[in-house]
Amino acid sequence: MAELPDLEVFSRILNRRYSGKTLEKIDVEVAGKLNVTAKKLKESLEGHQLSEVKRSGKTLQFHFGRDRILGLHLMLRGELVALGEKPPKFPVLIFHFKGGKGFAVTDMQKQATPTLGPPVNEVPDALELDYPVLKKLLEGKKTTIKTLLMDQKKVRGIGNSYGDEILYHAGISPFSIAGKIPDEYVKKLHKSIHSVLETAIKKIEKENGDELTGELRDFMQVHSAKLKQTPKGEEILSEKIGGRTSYYTKSQELFH
DNA sequence: GAAAATGTTGATTG
DNA sequence: CCAATCAACATTTT
Numbered sequence: 001m002a003e004l005p006d007l008e009v010f011s012r013i014l015n016r017r018y019s020g021k022t023l024e025k026i027d028v029e030v031a032g033k034l035n036v037t038a039k040k041l042k043e044s045l046e047g048h049q050l051s052e053v054k055r056s057g058k059t060l061q062f063h064f065g066r067d068r069i070l071g072l073h074l075m076l077r078g079e080l081v082a083l084g085e086k087p088p089k090f091p092v093l094i095f096h097f098k099g100g101k102g103f104a105v106t107d108m109q110k111q112a113t114p115t116l117g118p119p120v121n122e123v124p125d126a127l128e129l130d131y132p133v134l135k136k137l138l139e140g141k142k143t144t145i146k147t148l149l150m151d152q153k154k155v156r157g158i159g160n161s162y163g164d165e166i167l168y169h170a171g172i173s174p175f176s177i178a179g180k181i182p183d184e185y186v187k188k189l190h191k192s193i194h195s196v197l198e199t200a201i202k203k204i205e206k207e208n209g210d211e212l213t214g215e216l217r218d219f220m221q222v223h224s225a226k227l228k229q230t231p232k233g234e235e236i237l238s239e240k241i242g243g244r245t246s247y248y249t250k251s252q253e254l255f256h
Numbered sequence: 257g258a259a260a261a262t263g264t265t266g267a268t269t270g
Numbered sequence: 271c272c273a274a275t276c277a278a279c280a281t282t283t284t
Contacts (some may be wrong), residue, residue, distance in 0.1 A: 109280045
Protein backbone atom coordinates (compact mmCIF):
# COMPACT_ATOMS: atom_id res chain seq x y z
CA MET A 1 0.00 0.00 0.00
CA ALA A 2 0.91 3.56 0.10
CA GLU A 3 1.93 4.69 -3.31
CA LEU A 4 0.21 7.48 -5.15
CA PRO A 5 -2.53 5.53 -6.98
CA ASP A 6 -3.65 3.67 -3.84
CA LEU A 7 -3.77 6.88 -1.86
CA GLU A 8 -5.67 8.70 -4.57
CA VAL A 9 -8.33 5.99 -4.55
CA PHE A 10 -8.45 5.95 -0.74
CA SER A 11 -8.95 9.70 -0.62
CA ARG A 12 -11.92 9.41 -3.00
CA ILE A 13 -13.48 6.59 -0.97
CA LEU A 14 -12.95 8.41 2.31
CA ASN A 15 -14.58 11.50 0.83
CA ARG A 16 -17.62 9.56 -0.29
CA ARG A 17 -17.99 7.80 3.02
CA TYR A 18 -17.10 10.37 5.63
CA SER A 19 -17.09 13.92 4.22
CA GLY A 20 -19.78 16.02 5.85
CA LYS A 21 -19.75 13.90 9.00
CA THR A 22 -18.78 15.21 12.40
CA LEU A 23 -15.90 13.59 14.25
CA GLU A 24 -17.28 12.48 17.57
CA LYS A 25 -14.10 11.01 18.96
CA ILE A 26 -10.60 10.13 17.86
CA ASP A 27 -8.60 7.50 19.73
CA VAL A 28 -4.85 7.82 19.69
CA GLU A 29 -3.45 4.31 20.15
CA VAL A 30 0.10 5.03 19.03
CA ALA A 31 1.34 8.56 19.66
CA GLY A 32 5.01 7.98 18.85
CA LYS A 33 5.01 9.61 15.41
CA LEU A 34 2.40 12.26 16.13
CA ASN A 35 3.82 15.79 16.11
CA VAL A 36 1.54 17.01 18.92
CA THR A 37 0.21 15.42 22.09
CA ALA A 38 -2.80 13.12 21.87
CA LYS A 39 -4.68 15.65 24.00
CA LYS A 40 -3.97 18.45 21.58
CA LEU A 41 -5.06 16.37 18.60
CA LYS A 42 -8.34 15.51 20.28
CA GLU A 43 -8.94 19.13 21.26
CA SER A 44 -8.26 20.29 17.75
CA LEU A 45 -10.41 17.80 15.85
CA GLU A 46 -13.17 16.36 18.02
CA GLY A 47 -16.56 17.90 17.45
CA HIS A 48 -15.59 19.24 14.03
CA GLN A 49 -16.95 18.32 10.64
CA LEU A 50 -14.77 16.59 8.05
CA SER A 51 -15.03 18.83 5.01
CA GLU A 52 -12.68 17.07 2.64
CA VAL A 53 -9.99 14.43 2.28
CA LYS A 54 -7.16 15.30 -0.10
CA ARG A 55 -4.10 13.50 -1.33
CA SER A 56 -0.77 15.26 -1.55
CA GLY A 57 2.16 13.17 -2.74
CA LYS A 58 2.12 10.04 -0.61
CA THR A 59 0.17 11.69 2.17
CA LEU A 60 -3.51 12.18 2.88
CA GLN A 61 -4.94 15.31 4.41
CA PHE A 62 -8.09 15.33 6.48
CA HIS A 63 -9.61 18.79 6.51
CA PHE A 64 -11.76 19.63 9.52
CA GLY A 65 -11.77 23.33 8.74
CA ARG A 66 -9.07 25.95 8.46
CA ASP A 67 -6.19 25.29 10.87
CA ARG A 68 -7.67 21.89 11.64
CA ILE A 69 -5.90 19.76 9.07
CA LEU A 70 -4.48 16.35 9.85
CA GLY A 71 -1.82 15.03 7.47
CA LEU A 72 -1.19 11.28 7.35
CA HIS A 73 1.67 9.30 5.86
CA LEU A 74 1.12 5.53 5.86
CA MET A 75 4.80 4.69 5.33
CA LEU A 76 5.53 1.05 4.41
CA ARG A 77 2.86 -0.84 6.24
CA GLY A 78 0.12 1.57 7.19
CA GLU A 79 -3.45 0.70 6.27
CA LEU A 80 -6.91 2.20 6.46
CA VAL A 81 -9.74 -0.05 7.62
CA ALA A 82 -13.42 0.62 8.09
CA LEU A 83 -14.63 -0.17 11.61
CA GLY A 84 -16.58 -3.41 11.82
CA GLU A 85 -17.50 -5.90 14.51
CA LYS A 86 -13.94 -6.77 15.42
CA PRO A 87 -11.54 -4.14 16.72
CA PRO A 88 -8.79 -3.38 14.20
CA LYS A 89 -5.41 -5.04 14.53
CA PHE A 90 -2.43 -2.74 15.16
CA PRO A 91 -4.43 0.49 15.50
CA VAL A 92 -2.68 3.85 15.40
CA LEU A 93 -5.66 6.21 15.18
CA ILE A 94 -9.38 5.43 15.32
CA PHE A 95 -11.86 7.93 13.88
CA HIS A 96 -15.43 7.70 15.24
CA PHE A 97 -18.02 9.77 13.40
CA LYS A 98 -21.45 10.76 14.62
CA GLY A 99 -23.90 8.15 13.47
CA GLY A 100 -21.68 5.27 14.52
CA LYS A 101 -19.39 4.82 11.56
CA GLY A 102 -15.69 5.26 11.44
CA PHE A 103 -12.35 3.96 10.30
CA ALA A 104 -8.94 3.20 11.71
CA VAL A 105 -5.40 3.87 10.65
CA THR A 106 -3.42 0.74 11.43
CA ASP A 107 0.26 -0.10 11.16
CA MET A 108 1.97 -3.19 12.49
CA GLN A 109 5.24 -1.33 12.23
CA LYS A 110 4.02 1.78 14.05
CA GLN A 111 5.61 3.94 11.41
CA ALA A 112 2.47 5.62 10.05
CA THR A 113 2.92 9.33 10.69
CA PRO A 114 0.02 11.67 11.51
CA THR A 115 0.86 15.38 11.45
CA LEU A 116 -1.45 18.07 12.76
CA GLY A 117 -1.12 21.16 10.58
CA PRO A 118 1.15 19.71 7.90
CA PRO A 119 3.43 22.30 6.26
CA VAL A 120 2.73 23.25 2.65
CA ASN A 121 4.95 21.24 0.35
CA GLU A 122 6.37 22.98 -2.71
CA VAL A 123 7.67 19.83 -4.40
CA PRO A 124 5.52 18.98 -7.45
CA ASP A 125 3.16 16.04 -7.21
CA ALA A 126 3.80 13.38 -9.86
CA LEU A 127 0.37 13.93 -11.39
CA GLU A 128 0.96 17.67 -11.69
CA LEU A 129 4.45 17.41 -13.09
CA ASP A 130 4.63 19.02 -16.51
CA TYR A 131 7.25 18.41 -19.15
CA PRO A 132 9.40 21.55 -18.72
CA VAL A 133 9.62 20.95 -14.97
CA LEU A 134 10.62 17.32 -15.48
CA LYS A 135 13.23 18.31 -18.05
CA LYS A 136 14.73 20.80 -15.65
CA LEU A 137 14.73 18.20 -12.87
CA LEU A 138 16.86 15.83 -14.94
CA GLU A 139 19.25 18.42 -16.37
CA GLY A 140 22.83 17.81 -15.32
CA LYS A 141 21.90 15.19 -12.71
CA LYS A 142 24.41 12.40 -12.25
CA THR A 143 22.16 10.14 -10.25
CA THR A 144 20.27 7.21 -11.77
CA ILE A 145 16.80 7.95 -13.07
CA LYS A 146 15.24 5.39 -10.72
CA THR A 147 16.70 7.07 -7.66
CA LEU A 148 15.62 10.49 -8.89
CA LEU A 149 12.04 9.43 -9.58
CA MET A 150 11.74 8.04 -6.07
CA ASP A 151 13.25 11.13 -4.45
CA GLN A 152 10.33 12.81 -2.71
CA LYS A 153 12.25 16.10 -2.53
CA LYS A 154 12.14 16.27 -6.34
CA VAL A 155 8.83 14.65 -7.29
CA ARG A 156 6.24 13.41 -4.84
CA GLY A 157 4.27 10.21 -5.09
CA ILE A 158 6.42 7.69 -6.95
CA GLY A 159 7.78 4.71 -5.02
CA ASN A 160 9.72 1.60 -5.83
CA SER A 161 7.03 -0.34 -7.66
CA TYR A 162 5.53 2.41 -9.79
CA GLY A 163 9.03 3.72 -10.48
CA ASP A 164 9.80 0.42 -12.19
CA GLU A 165 6.48 0.36 -14.02
CA ILE A 166 6.95 3.89 -15.33
CA LEU A 167 10.49 3.25 -16.57
CA TYR A 168 9.41 0.03 -18.26
CA HIS A 169 6.56 1.86 -19.94
CA ALA A 170 8.91 4.61 -21.12
CA GLY A 171 11.53 2.12 -22.36
CA ILE A 172 14.27 3.63 -20.20
CA SER A 173 16.68 1.57 -18.10
CA PRO A 174 16.48 2.38 -14.37
CA PHE A 175 20.28 2.63 -14.40
CA SER A 176 20.29 5.48 -16.91
CA ILE A 177 21.97 8.66 -15.71
CA ALA A 178 19.21 11.24 -15.35
CA GLY A 179 21.08 14.05 -17.09
CA LYS A 180 22.02 11.89 -20.07
CA ILE A 181 18.50 10.97 -21.16
CA PRO A 182 17.74 12.60 -24.56
CA ASP A 183 14.76 14.93 -24.88
CA GLU A 184 12.83 12.45 -26.93
CA TYR A 185 12.96 10.00 -24.03
CA VAL A 186 12.28 12.64 -21.41
CA LYS A 187 9.05 13.28 -23.31
CA LYS A 188 8.24 9.59 -23.23
CA LEU A 189 9.01 9.50 -19.53
CA HIS A 190 6.68 12.41 -18.90
CA LYS A 191 3.85 10.67 -20.73
CA SER A 192 4.56 7.40 -18.94
CA ILE A 193 4.43 8.99 -15.49
CA HIS A 194 0.94 10.23 -16.19
CA SER A 195 -0.40 7.24 -18.04
CA VAL A 196 0.97 4.56 -15.69
CA LEU A 197 -0.33 6.34 -12.59
CA GLU A 198 -3.68 7.24 -14.06
CA THR A 199 -4.24 3.76 -15.44
CA ALA A 200 -3.41 2.32 -12.01
CA ILE A 201 -5.87 4.68 -10.32
CA LYS A 202 -8.63 3.56 -12.68
CA LYS A 203 -7.88 -0.10 -12.15
CA ILE A 204 -7.66 0.16 -8.38
CA GLU A 205 -10.82 2.22 -8.25
CA LYS A 206 -12.66 -0.36 -10.31
CA GLU A 207 -11.47 -3.26 -8.13
CA ASN A 208 -11.92 -1.54 -4.80
CA GLY A 209 -15.34 -0.11 -5.44
CA ASP A 210 -16.29 1.46 -2.16
CA GLU A 211 -14.15 -0.75 0.05
CA LEU A 212 -11.25 0.67 1.97
CA THR A 213 -9.30 -2.54 2.11
CA GLY A 214 -7.33 -4.22 -0.57
CA GLU A 215 -4.01 -3.99 -2.23
CA LEU A 216 -4.23 -4.56 -5.89
CA ARG A 217 -1.06 -5.12 -7.78
CA ASP A 218 -2.12 -7.71 -10.33
CA PHE A 219 -1.62 -5.29 -13.15
CA MET A 220 2.06 -4.74 -12.50
CA GLN A 221 3.97 -5.50 -15.68
CA VAL A 222 7.51 -5.80 -14.35
CA HIS A 223 7.59 -4.99 -10.65
CA SER A 224 6.78 -8.30 -9.08
CA ALA A 225 8.89 -10.97 -7.46
CA LYS A 226 6.59 -13.57 -9.01
CA LEU A 227 6.81 -12.51 -12.61
CA LYS A 228 9.50 -14.04 -14.79
CA GLN A 229 8.37 -12.37 -17.99
CA THR A 230 6.56 -9.22 -18.99
CA PRO A 231 3.21 -9.60 -20.78
CA LYS A 232 5.22 -9.18 -23.99
CA GLY A 233 7.43 -12.12 -23.10
CA GLU A 234 10.59 -10.19 -22.24
CA GLU A 235 12.74 -11.66 -19.52
CA ILE A 236 12.55 -9.71 -16.26
CA LEU A 237 15.86 -8.90 -14.59
CA SER A 238 16.25 -7.65 -11.05
CA GLU A 239 18.96 -5.80 -9.22
CA LYS A 240 19.17 -3.58 -6.17
CA ILE A 241 19.29 0.17 -6.60
CA GLY A 242 19.70 2.04 -3.35
CA GLY A 243 18.86 -0.98 -1.23
CA ARG A 244 15.58 -1.75 -2.97
CA THR A 245 14.96 -4.27 -5.68
CA SER A 246 14.39 -2.89 -9.16
CA TYR A 247 12.80 -4.96 -11.87
CA TYR A 248 13.51 -4.20 -15.53
CA THR A 249 14.14 -5.74 -18.93
CA LYS A 250 16.97 -5.64 -21.43
CA SER A 251 14.74 -3.84 -23.89
CA GLN A 252 14.88 -0.68 -21.76
CA GLU A 253 17.49 1.69 -23.17
CA LEU A 254 20.46 2.62 -21.04
CA PHE A 255 21.74 6.20 -21.34
CA HIS A 256 25.02 7.05 -19.67
C1' DG B 257 13.45 -20.46 8.97
C1' DA B 258 15.66 -16.92 6.20
C1' DA B 259 14.72 -13.22 3.19
C1' DA B 260 12.12 -9.69 1.29
C1' DA B 261 8.40 -6.52 1.48
C1' DT B 262 5.02 -0.64 -0.98
C1' DG B 263 8.97 4.32 2.69
C1' DT B 264 11.62 7.59 5.19
C1' DT B 265 15.28 9.30 8.01
C1' DG B 266 19.75 9.89 9.76
C1' DA B 267 24.46 8.33 9.92
C1' DT B 268 28.27 7.29 7.29
C1' DT B 269 31.45 6.94 3.51
C1' DG B 270 33.28 8.36 -0.92
C1' DC C 271 28.39 20.05 -0.67
C1' DC C 272 26.49 16.11 -3.35
C1' DA C 273 25.75 11.19 -4.23
C1' DA C 274 25.27 6.59 -2.62
C1' DT C 275 24.71 2.99 0.86
C1' DC C 276 23.07 1.07 5.05
C1' DA C 277 20.61 0.25 9.27
C1' DA C 278 16.55 0.91 11.74
C1' DC C 279 11.59 0.62 12.41
C1' DA C 280 7.88 -4.60 13.52
C1' DT C 281 5.51 -8.03 11.41
C1' DT C 282 3.80 -10.91 7.62
C1' DT C 283 4.42 -13.43 3.51
C1' DT C 284 7.07 -16.28 0.39
